[in-house]
Amino acid sequence: MSESTTTIETAWLAIGQIVAPQGLRGEMRVNPSSDFPERFLIPGPRWLRRPRQTEPEVVELERGRAIAGKNLYIVQLAGITSREQAEALRGCELLVPASDRPELDEGEFHVLDLIDLSVIDQASSTPLGIVRDVVSAGNDLLVVELTDGREVYIPFVEAIVPVVDLAQGRIEITPPPGLLEL
Structure with a gap:
């Protein structure tokens, strides 16, 4: 996985959400939705989208650091110097332009590229559904809306998802018995 599926428009990628102030000097805790630490x-420049707003505003990331043992970052934005100012940004999303997507290695995919791909049973060529989301849970899970409307979680591992064909807009799966009945 790489970047969050949350987008404002196709021009923006959500990289994290401000979840709490940190200390008294305006630092904030950010829950990342990006696998790229350099984002924090x-x-x-980064962009900030406030809840219930559609247009982001530019902000300057002055510094950031990871919290050891947690999937959180502490960031300092220019002009935010008090706990109260940081608290006012709770719930805001941090964004980057979609054009800033990093290059990936072979076999790696950006989450946004997987959304809306068709899911096909490799053995029978039967259409099974559409990828609606990707969830991080140890191994990434594809959230697939089946043709009958049910939603299933499919582990995004090569043994179960041997083919991802972005050009054809499809994923081929070899589901173990019972996976699609859950």
């Missing part, structure tokens, strides 16, 4: 560690 390297200073530079």
Whole structure:
């Protein structure tokens, strides 16, 4: 997995959500939705979308650090110098332009590229459904809406998902017995 499926428009990628202030000097805890730590560690422009707003505003990341043992980052944004200012940003999303997507290695995929792909049973060529989301849970899970309307979680591992064909807009799966009946 790489970036969150949450987008404002196709021009933006959500990289994390501000979940709480940290300390008294305006630092904030961010729950990341990106697998790229540099999004939170390297200073530079980011964009902030407040709840119930559609247009993001530019902000400057001054510094960031990971919290050891937790999937959280502490960030400092320019102009945010008090706990109260940081608290006012709770629930805001941090964004980057979609054009800033990092290059991936062979066999790696951006989450947004997987959404809306058709899911096909490799053995029978039967259409099974559509990928609606990807959830991180140890191994990534594809959230698939089956043709009958049910939703199932399919482990995104090569043994079960041997083919991802972005050009054809499809994923082929070899589900073990019972996986689609859950």
